[in-house]
Amino acid sequence: MDALAGLLEGPRARGALMIRACFDPPWGVRVEDRAPLTVMLMVRGEGWVVPDDGERVLLRAGDLAVARGPGAYTCADDPATTPQALILPGGECAYPDGRLLNGSMDLGVRAWGDRLDGATVVLIGTYLMQGEISGRLLDALPPLLSLTSEEWPCPLTPLLMEEIGRDEPGQEVVLDRMLDLLVIAALRAWFSRPEAAAPAWYRALADPVVGRVLRLVQDDPAHPWTVASLAAKAGVSRAALARRFTGLVGEPPMAYLTGWRLALAADRLRDTDDTLDAIARQVGYGSAFALSSAFKRVYGVSPQEHRAGRAAWESGGGAVGRVV
Incomplete structure (x- = not known):
């Protein structure tokens, strides 16, 4: 078994949360979903990912970040922006005071935020289920890692943008497998970096x-x-x-x-x-x-x-x- 592919060989993405988030500044989202792994791929505009513990990261168009749970973090146009929404376990979405949003930010099939042609567009894939085989690898990841478009140009972005808006039979499975591929490829690129602390x-x-x-x-x-x-x-x-x-x-x-x-x-x-x-x-x-x-x-x-x-x-x- 290829060791890195083994990250998701057991509990591969199954009904993962995949969305296209579209915002106009100022925007901010607080994430407290305790998900084991979330990948964020910036398609347009830019935004900050600010973990509660660790260094914040600025994502520009083409950049990618991977957040390892269960730590909380905030995504925003600026670190000083007050979050307008709160993401809870299971992908439930609420106002910062805890009241459920009840779909008020839905923009259609797997789209969420202010408006579809917002200044900032980020593709987000979240694994909702804990998996034990990947534990050895996940334990070696920092709370937040990032790759710039120069370090890892993502060939999957156009395909993901096309597929995430489809509403066809079997589409969830297609997106699950694409998320697996995206994460495995990103971690392979990450571990190839000299500063990456790959597990022993x-x-x-x-x-x-x-x-x-x-x-x-x-x-x-x-x-x-x-x-x-x-x-x-x-x-x-x-x-x-x-x-x-x-x-x-x-x-x-x-x-x-x-x-x-x-x-x-x-x-x-x-x-x-x-x-x-x-x-x-x-x-x-x-x-x-x-x-x-x-x-x-x-x-x-x-x-x-x-x-x-x-x-x-x-x-x-x-x-x-x-x-x-």
């Missing part, structure tokens, strides 16, 4: 020994791997692998394997109706009991509770009351 396991993929072991584990987590079998595949001794792997990744090979297996299990619990026994076999545990014990030790809840949390999110209308 991501950097370790370039190592001829550790990189091979990581790919073996990621590609076939159900295999009964041991340090000895991994070392044999990599062509080194057990001691050499353990020392080299721990030095580059920050944890021993078996600890990494356990974390990867449990992340996969968490994903399958959310995204499938497979039994716990079936999931245990898929990720390399001998029984549902063994998986359940390991899962609760790491996540603090049982697999059943983890699955129930996702079901509660869906039945509670995770997408109810969205901006559009």
Whole structure:
């Protein structure tokens, strides 16, 4: 599995919030949705993204920003502008005093703001669901990262502008996949920068020994791997692998394997109706009991509770009351 594509390989965007926000200055929006990841692509005009913690960023036409939740931030034409709207969990939109906007800023299909031909237009894609496989990568991201049009000219902008306004069968799936592609491509560009703090396991993929072991584990987590079998595949001794792997990744090979297996299990619990026994076999545990014990030790809840949390999110209308 390609490590960066693995960011969204499990809980890919599914019913993500995709809108075209159109404003005339002065404008400001306070975002407190606690979403795991939001991407903002400035199409026209400019605007500031001001996180509660961290440096603010000015986006000009063609620039892109990625905000990692759950921290709050404000988007505005000027950092001093008072927000006119508040975005809450699930994409619900309210006035700053908490009263619901009730569609008063809707401009049509996936369009929101002042007017469609506003001076500022920004495409926004928000992942509303937590996903465990991507956790290792998300944890390595700053609260806010940005790429200028010079650093990463986005070839998807014209296509996104065309597709986001369509109202056709299957359009939500099309936009979900485009959002996945946009985020993966943006993070690939980000991690190629020398100043980007890529996670240790991501950097370790370039190592001829550790990189091979990581790919073996990621590609076939159900295999009964041991340090000895991994070392044999990599062509080194057990001691050499353990020392080299721990030095580059920050944890021993078996600890990494356990974390990867449990992340996969968490994903399958959310995204499938497979039994716990079936999931245990898929990720390399001998029984549902063994998986359940390991899962609760790491996540603090049982697999059943983890699955129930996702079901509660869906039945509670995770997408109810969205901006559009």
